[in-house]
Amino acid sequence: MADPAPEPKRPERPVSGLEQSSLGLQIAAGFGLFVGLGYWTDHRLGTTPVLVVVGLVLGLAYMVYELWKLARTPTKPPRPEGAGRDQPPPQGK
Numbered sequence: 001m002a003d004p005a006p007e008p009k010r011p012e013r014p015v016s017g018l019e020q021s022s023l024g025l026q027i028a029a030g031f032g033l034f035v036g037l038g039y040w041t042d043h044r045l046g047t048t049p050v051l052v053v054v055g056l057v058l059g060l061a062y063m064v065y066e067l068w069k070l071a072r073t074p075t076k077p078p079r080p081e082g083a084g085r086d087q088p089p090p091q092g093k
């Protein structure tokens with residue numbers, strides 16, 4: 001009886017605080033933009049709450065799209081111990 005092949009480990013991608021805050025601001029700004037445009041257009045056309053709801057749905061779709069892009073981003077291996085910013089990352093062999 002052969003043991004099943006172990007699943008290859010996916011290298012963990014180091015995530016900085018700057019990347020996390022950038023994603024949060026990007027999602028919040030996109031969501032606010034769609035809802036704000038819906039509100040502004042509703043106010044101009046007198047179609048209250050129809051276009052706000054459309055903007056809400058589009059904003060949610062944008063949030064899902066951004067999170068989908070994040071989930072599909074390829075991972076990069078962490079730098080080895082001792083490799084600083086002044087040293088280039090190790091080359092694959």
